[in-house]
Amino acid sequence: MIKPMVNINLNNVSYTYSGRLEPAVENVTLSLDSGEITAITGLNGSGKSTLARLILGLLKPQEGQVCLDNRPVNSYTLAEVGEKIGYVLQNPNQMLFNTTVYNEVAFGLRWKGMKGEELKARCNQYLELFHLWPLRNKLPFNLSEGQKQMVAISAVLALEPSCLILDEPTKSIDTLRKKILIRVLRDIGCLGTGIIVISHDRSFVDALGGREINMVKGKITAYETRR
Amino acid sequence: MKLDVRTKLVIAAILSTLAIIYQNAVVLGVVLIITIVALALLKVSLQSFFDFRKLIYLYLVLIVIQSLFIRGGEPLITIGELHLLTTESIIYGIAIILRFLILIGSGLILLSCNLSEMLLAMDRMHIPYEIVFMIQIGIRFIPVLINELSNIFDTIQLRGVDLRKVYKRKVIRVYISIFTPLIYSIWQKAEQLSILLELRGFRRYPTRTYYRTISMGVIDYIIIGLSLSLAVIFVVVISML
Ligand SMILES: Nc1ncnc2c1ncn2[C@@H]1O[C@H](COP(=O)(O)OP(=O)(O)OP(=O)(O)O)[C@@H](O)[C@H]1O
Ligand SMILES: [Mg+2]
Numbered sequence: 508m509i510k511p512m513v514n515i516n517l518n519n520v521s522y523t524y525s526g527r528l529e530p531a532v533e534n535v536t537l538s539l540d541s542g543e544i545t546a547i548t549g550l551n552g553s554g555k556s557t558l559a560r561l562i563l564g565l566l567k568p569q570e571g572q573v574c575l576d577n578r579p580v581n582s583y584t585l586a587e588v589g590e591k592i593g594y595v596l597q598n599p600n601q602m603l604f605n606t607t608v609y610n611e612v613a614f615g616l617r618w619k620g621m622k623g624e625e626l627k628a629r630c631n632q633y634l635e636l637f638h639l640w641p642l643r644n645k646l647p648f649n650l651s652e653g654q655k656q657m658v659a660i661s662a663v664l665a666l667e668p669s670c671l672i673l674d675e676p677t678k679s680i681d682t683l684r685k686k687i688l689i690r691v692l693r694d695i696g697c698l699g700t701g702i703i704v705i706s707h708d709r710s711f712v713d714a715l716g717g718r719e720i721n722m723v724k725g726k727i728t729a730y731e732t733r734r
Numbered sequence: 735m736k737l738d739v740r741t742k743l744v745i746a747a748i749l750s751t752l753a754i755i756y757q758n759a760v761v762l763g764v765v766l767i768i769t770i771v772a773l774a775l776l777k778v779s780l781q782s783f784f785d786f787r788k789l790i791y792l793y794l795v796l797i798v799i800q801s802l803f804i805r806g807g808e809p810l811i812t813i814g815e816l817h818l819l820t821t822e823s824i825i826y827g828i829a830i831i832l833r834f835l836i837l838i839g840s841g842l843i844l845l846s847c848n849l850s851e852m853l854l855a856m857d858r859m860h861i862p863y864e865i866v867f868m869i870q871i872g873i874r875f876i877p878v879l880i881n882e883l884s885n886i887f888d889t890i891q892l893r894g895v896d897l898r899k900v901y902k903r904k905v906i907r908v909y910i911s912i913f914t915p916l917i918y919s920i921w922q923k924a925e926q927l928s929i930l931l932e933l934r935g936f937r938r939y940p941t942r943t944y945y946r947t948i949s950m951g952v953i954d955y956i957i958i959g960l961s962l963s964l965a966v967i968f969v970v971v972i973s974m975l
Contacts, residue, residue, distance in 0.1 A: 565888050584898070585891035594892050601885040604915040614911075615893035648918045666893065 513576060513591045513669040513701060515539040515562055520571035521725075522561055531557040533725040535571075541669050541701035544692070544717030548706065554725040555705045556597055559672050562703075563594055589615075593668035597675045597705075599659040603647040608639060608658050611647050615666045633665040636691060637684055652679040660688070670701035677708045689714045737776070738954040739847045739855040745772055745957075746840040748965045753836035759825050761972055762832035769839035778846045786838065797827030849873060854944050863942065875923070882919060886912055 517537040523530040532554045539545055547555050560566045561573055564580035573580045575591060596602050605611040612630045621629065634640045637657040642650065647658055656679055663671065671692075677685050692715060696702050706712050712719060721729040749772065752765045773780060800823040807822025817823075844852070849870070856866045890911060891897060900908055 563888075563892065584896055585888060586894055586896035586899075589892035589894055592892075594889070596885065596889060598885075600915070600919060601882055602889045604886060604890065604911045606914075618894040648915070648922075662893070 511591075511669055512541045512699070514541070515592075515670065515701075516574040516577070517562070518572050518574070520561055520568045520573060522557060522566055522568045524557075530725050532561060532568075535725075535727055537720070537727065539670075539701060539703065542696070542699045544696045544702045544704075544715055546704050546706060546712040546715060546717065546719045547722060548712060548719060549722035553722040555722055556674055557725075558722070559594070559674055559703070559705060562672065563592060564588055589666075589668070591668060592670045592672060593663040593666055595660050595663050595671075595673045595676060597678070599652070599655040600648075602659040602662070603655060605647060607644050608647055608650070609634070609643040611658055612662045612665050614662065619666070629665055633661040636664075637661055637687060653681060653684070656680055657684060664691070664695075668700070670703070671695075672703045672705075674705045675707070676704060677706060677711045685711060737957065738948055738950045739851045740858070740948070740950060741954045741957050742776065742843050742847055743852075743855060745776075745961050746843040748961055749843075750837055750840040752965065752968070753833045753840070756972070757826075757829055759829040759832060762829050762836065765968075766832050766836050766839070769836050773839055773842060776843060776846065778842050782842060783835070783838065786835070793827065793831050796830060797824060800827050800830070848946075850944075850946055851948050854946055854948050857944075858948070871927075879916065879920070883912070883916055886915055 515538070517535050520532060520535045521530050522532045535558065547558065549555050557566065561568055562580070564573065564583065564585070567581060575583065575588065580588065603611055605614055609630060612633055613626060616626055616629060631640070634643055637660070639654070639657055639661060642654065642658075647655060650658065656676070660673065660676060676688060680688070689711065692702055692704070696717070702715075702717075704712070704715065719729075719731040720727055721731075749765065749769050753762065756762055756765065770780070798818060801817055801819050807820040807825075809817040809820050810824075811818040853866050853870050856869070857863060887897075890908065895908060897908065
Protein backbone atom coordinates (compact mmCIF):
# COMPACT_ATOMS: atom_id res chain seq x y z
CA MET A 508 0.00 0.00 0.00
CA ILE A 509 1.35 3.40 -0.92
CA LYS A 510 0.56 6.03 1.67
CA PRO A 511 0.00 9.70 0.96
CA MET A 512 3.15 11.65 1.71
CA VAL A 513 3.25 14.18 4.50
CA ASN A 514 5.70 16.98 4.58
CA ILE A 515 6.32 18.89 7.80
CA ASN A 516 8.02 22.25 7.70
CA LEU A 517 9.07 24.43 10.59
CA ASN A 518 10.33 27.87 9.81
CA ASN A 519 12.14 29.79 12.54
CA VAL A 520 9.73 28.57 15.19
CA SER A 521 9.99 29.87 18.74
CA TYR A 522 7.72 29.12 21.67
CA THR A 523 7.75 30.42 25.23
CA TYR A 524 5.33 29.06 27.82
CA SER A 525 3.40 31.81 29.56
CA GLY A 526 5.10 32.87 32.73
CA ARG A 527 8.49 31.63 31.51
CA LEU A 528 11.39 33.88 30.65
CA GLU A 529 13.36 31.50 28.46
CA PRO A 530 11.81 30.05 25.32
CA ALA A 531 11.20 26.29 25.43
CA VAL A 532 11.83 26.12 21.69
CA GLU A 533 13.93 28.77 19.95
CA ASN A 534 14.45 29.50 16.24
CA VAL A 535 13.89 25.96 15.04
CA THR A 536 13.95 25.44 11.30
CA LEU A 537 13.32 21.89 10.24
CA SER A 538 11.92 19.91 7.39
CA LEU A 539 10.67 16.34 7.68
CA ASP A 540 9.35 14.14 4.92
CA SER A 541 7.41 10.93 5.19
CA GLY A 542 9.65 7.97 4.64
CA GLU A 543 12.31 9.38 6.91
CA ILE A 544 13.22 8.20 10.38
CA THR A 545 14.22 11.05 12.65
CA ALA A 546 15.29 10.79 16.25
CA ILE A 547 15.15 13.84 18.47
CA THR A 548 17.45 13.62 21.45
CA GLY A 549 18.41 16.01 24.19
CA LEU A 550 18.51 16.43 27.94
CA ASN A 551 15.42 16.71 30.14
CA GLY A 552 13.70 20.00 29.57
CA SER A 553 15.46 20.74 26.31
CA GLY A 554 12.14 21.26 24.51
CA LYS A 555 11.61 17.97 22.69
CA SER A 556 8.02 17.39 23.76
CA THR A 557 7.26 21.05 23.17
CA LEU A 558 8.56 20.70 19.62
CA ALA A 559 6.24 17.73 19.10
CA ARG A 560 3.25 19.71 20.38
CA LEU A 561 4.17 22.58 18.06
CA ILE A 562 4.30 20.25 15.05
CA LEU A 563 0.83 18.95 15.87
CA GLY A 564 -0.54 22.46 16.32
CA LEU A 565 -1.38 21.83 19.99
CA LEU A 566 0.67 24.91 20.81
CA LYS A 567 0.79 28.02 18.68
CA PRO A 568 4.28 29.40 18.15
CA GLN A 569 4.78 33.05 19.07
CA GLU A 570 7.21 33.33 16.19
CA GLY A 571 7.63 31.45 12.96
CA GLN A 572 5.33 29.01 11.29
CA VAL A 573 4.61 25.29 11.20
CA CYS A 574 3.30 23.91 7.93
CA LEU A 575 1.89 20.51 7.06
CA ASP A 576 1.89 19.88 3.33
CA ASN A 577 2.56 23.57 2.74
CA ARG A 578 -0.48 24.72 4.69
CA PRO A 579 -0.22 26.27 8.17
CA VAL A 580 -0.98 23.59 10.74
CA ASN A 581 -3.57 25.82 12.39
CA SER A 582 -5.71 25.78 9.29
CA TYR A 583 -6.42 22.09 9.93
CA THR A 584 -8.74 20.76 12.62
CA LEU A 585 -7.08 18.46 15.13
CA ALA A 586 -8.94 15.52 13.64
CA GLU A 587 -7.44 16.35 10.25
CA VAL A 588 -3.98 16.60 11.74
CA GLY A 589 -4.61 13.23 13.39
CA GLU A 590 -5.32 11.70 9.98
CA LYS A 591 -1.84 12.65 8.87
CA ILE A 592 0.18 12.35 12.06
CA GLY A 593 -0.18 9.75 14.78
CA TYR A 594 1.00 11.02 18.16
CA VAL A 595 1.91 8.96 21.19
CA LEU A 596 2.23 11.10 24.30
CA GLN A 597 5.03 10.80 26.81
CA ASN A 598 2.46 9.79 29.41
CA PRO A 599 0.27 6.90 28.19
CA ASN A 600 -2.23 7.49 31.00
CA GLN A 601 -3.44 10.56 29.16
CA MET A 602 -4.14 8.52 26.04
CA LEU A 603 -6.27 5.70 27.37
CA PHE A 604 -9.96 6.36 27.79
CA ASN A 605 -11.82 3.23 26.77
CA THR A 606 -13.25 0.38 28.79
CA THR A 607 -11.20 -2.42 27.22
CA VAL A 608 -7.86 -2.71 25.47
CA TYR A 609 -9.68 -3.91 22.36
CA ASN A 610 -11.92 -0.84 22.30
CA GLU A 611 -8.89 1.33 22.83
CA VAL A 612 -7.32 0.07 19.63
CA ALA A 613 -10.67 0.11 17.80
CA PHE A 614 -11.60 3.62 18.94
CA GLY A 615 -10.06 5.65 16.13
CA LEU A 616 -10.92 3.03 13.52
CA ARG A 617 -14.60 3.08 14.46
CA TRP A 618 -14.69 6.83 14.16
CA LYS A 619 -13.20 6.42 10.72
CA GLY A 620 -16.19 4.27 9.83
CA MET A 621 -14.46 0.90 9.79
CA LYS A 622 -16.61 -2.02 10.96
CA GLY A 623 -17.27 -5.74 10.88
CA GLU A 624 -14.59 -8.18 9.82
CA GLU A 625 -12.26 -5.47 8.59
CA LEU A 626 -12.23 -3.75 11.97
CA LYS A 627 -11.71 -7.05 13.77
CA ALA A 628 -8.86 -8.07 11.52
CA ARG A 629 -7.10 -4.73 11.89
CA CYS A 630 -7.43 -4.70 15.69
CA ASN A 631 -6.26 -8.29 15.99
CA GLN A 632 -3.27 -7.57 13.81
CA TYR A 633 -2.07 -4.74 16.01
CA LEU A 634 -2.92 -6.46 19.27
CA GLU A 635 -0.94 -9.53 18.19
CA LEU A 636 1.99 -7.41 17.18
CA PHE A 637 2.94 -6.54 20.75
CA HIS A 638 1.51 -9.64 22.41
CA LEU A 639 -1.46 -7.73 23.77
CA TRP A 640 -4.07 -10.23 22.59
CA PRO A 641 -4.46 -11.95 26.01
CA LEU A 642 -5.14 -8.54 27.54
CA ARG A 643 -7.84 -7.52 25.06
CA ASN A 644 -10.72 -7.55 27.56
CA LYS A 645 -8.85 -5.87 30.40
CA LEU A 646 -9.40 -2.31 31.59
CA PRO A 647 -6.52 -0.26 30.13
CA PHE A 648 -6.06 1.77 33.33
CA ASN A 649 -5.22 -1.30 35.35
CA LEU A 650 -2.38 -2.52 33.17
CA SER A 651 1.28 -2.16 34.04
CA GLU A 652 3.02 0.98 32.83
CA GLY A 653 4.78 -0.85 30.01
CA GLN A 654 1.58 -2.55 28.91
CA LYS A 655 -0.23 0.78 28.88
CA GLN A 656 2.53 2.20 26.74
CA MET A 657 2.20 -0.66 24.26
CA VAL A 658 -1.59 -0.23 24.12
CA ALA A 659 -1.19 3.48 23.44
CA ILE A 660 1.34 2.79 20.69
CA SER A 661 -0.81 0.05 19.10
CA ALA A 662 -3.88 2.28 19.18
CA VAL A 663 -2.03 4.93 17.20
CA LEU A 664 -0.27 2.50 14.85
CA ALA A 665 -3.59 0.82 14.04
CA LEU A 666 -4.77 4.07 12.44
CA GLU A 667 -1.86 3.72 9.99
CA PRO A 668 -1.09 7.44 9.75
CA SER A 669 1.38 8.76 7.18
CA CYS A 670 3.62 10.06 9.91
CA LEU A 671 4.22 9.04 13.52
CA ILE A 672 5.51 11.02 16.47
CA LEU A 673 6.46 8.89 19.44
CA ASP A 674 7.45 10.67 22.65
CA GLU A 675 9.71 8.41 24.74
CA PRO A 676 8.19 5.18 23.37
CA THR A 677 10.68 2.91 25.15
CA LYS A 678 10.33 4.56 28.54
CA SER A 679 8.97 1.56 30.40
CA ILE A 680 8.86 -1.34 27.98
CA ASP A 681 10.96 -4.48 28.21
CA THR A 682 13.75 -5.55 25.85
CA LEU A 683 11.58 -8.06 24.01
CA ARG A 684 8.95 -5.48 23.17
CA LYS A 685 11.61 -2.92 22.41
CA LYS A 686 13.01 -5.26 19.76
CA ILE A 687 9.55 -5.72 18.30
CA LEU A 688 8.97 -1.98 18.29
CA ILE A 689 12.25 -1.37 16.48
CA ARG A 690 11.36 -3.97 13.87
CA VAL A 691 7.84 -2.61 13.37
CA LEU A 692 9.05 0.98 13.08
CA ARG A 693 11.72 0.03 10.57
CA ASP A 694 9.16 -1.94 8.55
CA ILE A 695 6.59 0.81 8.38
CA GLY A 696 9.41 3.28 7.77
CA CYS A 697 10.37 1.29 4.69
CA LEU A 698 6.74 1.39 3.55
CA GLY A 699 6.89 5.16 3.54
CA THR A 700 5.68 6.24 6.98
CA GLY A 701 7.59 9.18 8.40
CA ILE A 702 8.76 8.44 11.92
CA ILE A 703 9.84 10.90 14.55
CA VAL A 704 10.96 9.43 17.85
CA ILE A 705 11.85 11.45 20.89
CA SER A 706 14.13 9.37 23.03
CA HIS A 707 16.97 9.23 25.52
CA ASP A 708 17.49 5.59 24.81
CA ARG A 709 20.83 5.41 23.02
CA SER A 710 20.53 1.78 21.92
CA PHE A 711 17.02 2.36 20.61
CA VAL A 712 18.01 5.43 18.61
CA ASP A 713 21.05 3.66 17.18
CA ALA A 714 19.05 0.59 16.25
CA LEU A 715 16.45 2.67 14.40
CA GLY A 716 19.06 4.41 12.31
CA GLY A 717 18.15 7.42 10.21
CA ARG A 718 18.70 11.01 11.12
CA GLU A 719 19.40 12.32 14.59
CA ILE A 720 18.63 15.80 15.81
CA ASN A 721 20.04 16.98 19.10
CA MET A 722 18.38 19.74 21.10
CA VAL A 723 19.98 21.88 23.76
CA LYS A 724 17.91 24.48 25.59
CA GLY A 725 15.32 24.71 22.84
CA LYS A 726 17.77 24.99 19.96
CA ILE A 727 18.79 22.39 17.45
CA THR A 728 22.51 21.95 17.79
CA ALA A 729 23.38 19.00 15.59
CA TYR A 730 22.12 17.02 12.67
CA GLU A 731 23.60 13.64 12.05
CA THR A 732 22.75 11.13 9.39
CA ARG A 733 23.59 7.52 9.96
CA ARG A 734 22.43 4.41 8.31
CA MET B 735 6.94 47.39 52.78
CA LYS B 736 5.72 43.81 52.83
CA LEU B 737 2.44 43.17 54.56
CA ASP B 738 1.50 40.03 56.40
CA VAL B 739 -0.91 37.67 54.63
CA ARG B 740 -3.42 38.06 57.42
CA THR B 741 -3.63 41.78 56.76
CA LYS B 742 -4.47 41.06 53.15
CA LEU B 743 -7.02 38.47 54.20
CA VAL B 744 -8.73 41.00 56.48
CA ILE B 745 -8.83 43.64 53.74
CA ALA B 746 -10.24 41.18 51.22
CA ALA B 747 -12.82 40.03 53.76
CA ILE B 748 -13.94 43.60 54.52
CA LEU B 749 -14.29 44.51 50.84
CA SER B 750 -16.24 41.41 49.90
CA THR B 751 -18.52 41.77 52.93
CA LEU B 752 -19.31 45.36 51.92
CA ALA B 753 -20.00 44.19 48.38
CA ILE B 754 -22.49 41.66 49.61
CA ILE B 755 -24.39 43.77 52.16
CA TYR B 756 -25.05 46.76 49.89
CA GLN B 757 -27.31 46.78 46.86
CA ASN B 758 -27.24 50.45 46.02
CA ALA B 759 -25.28 51.12 42.83
CA VAL B 760 -23.78 54.39 44.12
CA VAL B 761 -22.52 52.81 47.34
CA LEU B 762 -21.11 49.86 45.43
CA GLY B 763 -19.42 52.32 43.06
CA VAL B 764 -17.68 53.92 46.03
CA VAL B 765 -16.64 50.50 47.36
CA LEU B 766 -15.25 49.62 43.94
CA ILE B 767 -13.16 52.78 43.92
CA ILE B 768 -11.86 51.90 47.40
CA THR B 769 -11.08 48.39 46.13
CA ILE B 770 -9.10 49.75 43.22
CA VAL B 771 -7.19 52.11 45.51
CA ALA B 772 -6.46 49.19 47.86
CA LEU B 773 -5.27 47.06 44.96
CA ALA B 774 -2.98 49.85 43.81
CA LEU B 775 -1.59 50.33 47.33
CA LEU B 776 -1.00 46.59 47.68
CA LYS B 777 0.76 46.68 44.31
CA VAL B 778 -1.55 44.07 42.81
CA SER B 779 -1.57 44.14 39.04
CA LEU B 780 -4.83 45.58 37.72
CA GLN B 781 -4.27 43.83 34.41
CA SER B 782 -6.64 40.95 35.15
CA PHE B 783 -9.42 43.44 35.81
CA PHE B 784 -9.29 44.47 32.20
CA ASP B 785 -9.58 40.88 31.06
CA PHE B 786 -13.14 40.98 32.31
CA ARG B 787 -14.24 43.43 29.64
CA LYS B 788 -14.74 40.34 27.46
CA LEU B 789 -17.72 39.55 29.67
CA ILE B 790 -19.52 42.73 28.64
CA TYR B 791 -22.18 40.77 26.72
CA LEU B 792 -22.85 38.65 29.75
CA TYR B 793 -23.52 41.83 31.72
CA LEU B 794 -25.91 43.06 29.06
CA VAL B 795 -27.81 39.77 29.12
CA LEU B 796 -27.92 39.98 32.92
CA ILE B 797 -29.46 43.44 32.74
CA VAL B 798 -32.13 42.26 30.30
CA ILE B 799 -32.94 39.22 32.42
CA GLN B 800 -33.25 41.51 35.47
CA SER B 801 -35.73 43.64 33.55
CA LEU B 802 -38.05 40.74 33.00
CA PHE B 803 -38.52 40.40 36.73
CA ILE B 804 -38.21 43.96 38.00
CA ARG B 805 -41.44 45.89 37.51
CA GLY B 806 -40.44 49.32 38.82
CA GLY B 807 -39.04 52.29 36.93
CA GLU B 808 -39.76 53.78 33.56
CA PRO B 809 -40.04 51.24 30.76
CA LEU B 810 -37.54 52.01 28.01
CA ILE B 811 -38.15 49.16 25.58
CA THR B 812 -41.34 47.15 25.57
CA ILE B 813 -42.68 44.32 23.47
CA GLY B 814 -46.43 44.16 24.03
CA GLU B 815 -46.94 43.67 27.76
CA LEU B 816 -43.35 42.72 28.35
CA HIS B 817 -40.90 45.37 29.60
CA LEU B 818 -37.56 44.49 28.06
CA LEU B 819 -35.66 47.33 29.66
CA THR B 820 -36.60 49.63 32.53
CA THR B 821 -34.57 52.39 34.18
CA GLU B 822 -34.63 50.56 37.49
CA SER B 823 -33.40 47.33 35.99
CA ILE B 824 -30.47 49.11 34.40
CA ILE B 825 -29.49 50.51 37.78
CA TYR B 826 -29.94 47.14 39.38
CA GLY B 827 -27.89 45.47 36.65
CA ILE B 828 -25.10 47.99 37.12
CA ALA B 829 -25.14 47.27 40.86
CA ILE B 830 -24.66 43.58 40.15
CA ILE B 831 -21.77 44.28 37.83
CA LEU B 832 -20.13 46.53 40.42
CA ARG B 833 -20.54 43.86 43.07
CA PHE B 834 -19.02 41.32 40.74
CA LEU B 835 -16.01 43.56 40.10
CA ILE B 836 -15.46 44.16 43.81
CA LEU B 837 -15.50 40.43 44.48
CA ILE B 838 -12.99 39.93 41.69
CA GLY B 839 -10.85 42.65 43.25
CA SER B 840 -10.88 40.87 46.61
CA GLY B 841 -10.03 37.66 44.81
CA LEU B 842 -7.05 39.38 43.20
CA ILE B 843 -5.80 40.41 46.63
CA LEU B 844 -5.98 36.79 47.75
CA LEU B 845 -4.27 35.59 44.57
CA SER B 846 -1.39 37.96 45.20
CA CYS B 847 -0.61 36.14 48.46
CA ASN B 848 1.94 33.40 48.55
CA LEU B 849 0.03 30.13 48.85
CA SER B 850 2.22 28.60 51.57
CA GLU B 851 1.98 31.77 53.62
CA MET B 852 -1.78 31.78 53.25
CA LEU B 853 -1.99 28.19 54.46
CA LEU B 854 0.29 29.06 57.34
CA ALA B 855 -1.94 32.01 58.17
CA MET B 856 -4.97 29.72 58.28
CA ASP B 857 -3.07 27.45 60.61
CA ARG B 858 -2.25 30.39 62.89
CA MET B 859 -5.93 31.27 62.90
CA HIS B 860 -6.49 27.82 64.43
CA ILE B 861 -8.16 26.28 61.40
CA PRO B 862 -7.48 22.53 61.73
CA TYR B 863 -4.50 21.40 59.69
CA GLU B 864 -6.57 18.73 57.95
CA ILE B 865 -8.79 21.39 56.43
CA VAL B 866 -5.85 23.57 55.49
CA PHE B 867 -4.28 20.54 53.87
CA MET B 868 -7.40 19.77 51.84
CA ILE B 869 -7.49 23.32 50.54
CA GLN B 870 -3.83 23.07 49.66
CA ILE B 871 -4.33 19.82 47.72
CA GLY B 872 -7.33 21.28 45.92
CA ILE B 873 -5.45 24.37 44.79
CA ARG B 874 -2.31 22.42 43.96
CA PHE B 875 -4.13 20.00 41.67
CA ILE B 876 -6.30 22.42 39.69
CA PRO B 877 -3.61 23.19 37.09
CA VAL B 878 -2.59 19.53 36.91
CA LEU B 879 -6.13 18.41 36.20
CA ILE B 880 -6.72 21.16 33.65
CA ASN B 881 -3.53 20.16 31.87
CA GLU B 882 -4.57 16.51 31.89
CA LEU B 883 -8.03 17.33 30.60
CA SER B 884 -6.68 19.36 27.72
CA ASN B 885 -4.27 16.55 26.82
CA ILE B 886 -7.13 14.06 26.71
CA PHE B 887 -9.16 16.47 24.54
CA ASP B 888 -6.23 16.72 22.15
CA THR B 889 -5.56 12.99 21.89
CA ILE B 890 -9.21 12.18 21.34
CA GLN B 891 -9.30 14.60 18.43
CA LEU B 892 -5.99 13.41 17.08
CA ARG B 893 -7.38 9.90 17.02
CA GLY B 894 -10.05 10.96 14.62
CA VAL B 895 -12.94 12.57 16.48
CA ASP B 896 -13.87 15.93 15.03
CA LEU B 897 -15.58 17.46 18.04
CA ARG B 898 -17.36 20.02 15.91
CA LYS B 899 -18.92 17.42 13.68
CA VAL B 900 -19.94 14.85 16.28
CA TYR B 901 -23.61 13.94 16.13
CA LYS B 902 -25.81 14.68 19.13
CA ARG B 903 -26.31 11.01 19.83
CA LYS B 904 -22.59 10.42 20.08
CA VAL B 905 -21.69 13.52 22.09
CA ILE B 906 -22.36 11.70 25.35
CA ARG B 907 -20.02 8.90 24.33
CA VAL B 908 -17.27 11.42 23.66
CA TYR B 909 -17.79 13.09 27.01
CA ILE B 910 -17.69 9.74 28.75
CA SER B 911 -14.42 9.09 26.96
CA ILE B 912 -13.07 12.37 28.19
CA PHE B 913 -14.11 12.14 31.81
CA THR B 914 -13.49 8.47 32.55
CA PRO B 915 -9.70 8.77 32.40
CA LEU B 916 -9.83 12.02 34.33
CA ILE B 917 -11.84 10.54 37.16
CA TYR B 918 -9.69 7.45 37.11
CA SER B 919 -6.52 9.50 37.34
CA ILE B 920 -7.93 11.57 40.20
CA TRP B 921 -8.78 8.34 41.98
CA GLN B 922 -5.32 6.96 41.35
CA LYS B 923 -3.63 10.16 42.47
CA ALA B 924 -5.64 10.17 45.67
CA GLU B 925 -4.66 6.59 46.38
CA GLN B 926 -0.99 7.14 45.65
CA LEU B 927 -0.86 10.43 47.51
CA SER B 928 -2.39 8.96 50.64
CA ILE B 929 0.12 6.09 50.67
CA LEU B 930 3.03 8.43 50.02
CA LEU B 931 1.91 10.79 52.75
CA GLU B 932 1.65 8.02 55.30
CA LEU B 933 5.06 6.74 54.28
CA ARG B 934 6.53 10.16 54.77
CA GLY B 935 5.06 10.55 58.21
CA PHE B 936 1.98 12.67 57.61
CA ARG B 937 0.16 13.27 60.93
CA ARG B 938 2.60 11.06 62.80
CA TYR B 939 2.91 13.81 65.39
CA PRO B 940 0.16 16.15 66.55
CA THR B 941 1.82 19.34 65.35
CA ARG B 942 3.93 20.21 62.38
CA THR B 943 6.51 22.87 61.79
CA TYR B 944 6.71 25.25 58.87
CA TYR B 945 9.64 26.28 56.75
CA ARG B 946 8.29 29.76 56.28
CA THR B 947 7.51 32.12 59.08
CA ILE B 948 4.97 34.87 59.03
CA SER B 949 4.82 37.60 61.55
CA MET B 950 2.60 40.59 62.01
CA GLY B 951 4.60 43.80 62.03
CA VAL B 952 3.45 47.03 63.67
CA ILE B 953 2.38 48.22 60.25
CA ASP B 954 0.07 45.19 59.89
CA TYR B 955 -1.75 45.93 63.13
CA ILE B 956 -2.09 49.57 62.16
CA ILE B 957 -3.44 48.77 58.72
CA ILE B 958 -5.89 46.17 60.00
CA GLY B 959 -7.09 48.61 62.68
CA LEU B 960 -7.47 51.45 60.20
CA SER B 961 -9.24 49.24 57.65
CA LEU B 962 -11.72 48.00 60.24
CA SER B 963 -12.45 51.51 61.55
CA LEU B 964 -12.78 52.78 57.99
CA ALA B 965 -15.26 50.01 57.29
CA VAL B 966 -17.29 50.90 60.39
CA ILE B 967 -17.28 54.60 59.49
CA PHE B 968 -18.34 53.70 55.96
CA VAL B 969 -21.25 51.61 57.19
CA VAL B 970 -22.37 54.32 59.65
CA VAL B 971 -22.14 57.12 57.09
CA ILE B 972 -24.08 55.14 54.50
CA SER B 973 -26.81 54.33 56.98
CA MET B 974 -27.21 58.02 57.88
CA LEU B 975 -27.51 59.21 54.27
N1 LIG C 1 3.01 23.29 30.53
C1 LIG C 1 4.16 23.95 30.74
N2 LIG C 1 4.15 25.19 31.30
C2 LIG C 1 5.30 25.87 31.49
N3 LIG C 1 6.51 25.42 31.16
C3 LIG C 1 6.60 24.21 30.59
C4 LIG C 1 5.43 23.41 30.35
N4 LIG C 1 5.82 22.26 29.76
C5 LIG C 1 7.15 22.33 29.66
N5 LIG C 1 7.65 23.49 30.15
C6 LIG C 1 9.06 23.92 30.16
O1 LIG C 1 9.52 23.96 28.83
C7 LIG C 1 10.82 23.41 28.75
C8 LIG C 1 10.85 22.26 27.74
O2 LIG C 1 9.97 21.23 28.18
P1 LIG C 1 9.74 19.90 27.37
O3 LIG C 1 8.62 19.17 28.02
O4 LIG C 1 9.56 20.24 25.93
O5 LIG C 1 11.12 19.13 27.59
P2 LIG C 1 11.58 17.71 27.08
O6 LIG C 1 12.74 17.93 26.21
O7 LIG C 1 10.42 16.97 26.51
O8 LIG C 1 12.05 17.01 28.42
P3 LIG C 1 11.95 15.47 28.88
O9 LIG C 1 13.11 14.77 28.30
O10 LIG C 1 12.04 15.55 30.36
O11 LIG C 1 10.62 14.94 28.42
C9 LIG C 1 11.19 22.98 30.16
O12 LIG C 1 12.06 23.97 30.69
C10 LIG C 1 9.90 22.95 30.91
O13 LIG C 1 10.10 23.33 32.24
MG1 LIG D 1 9.30 15.34 27.04
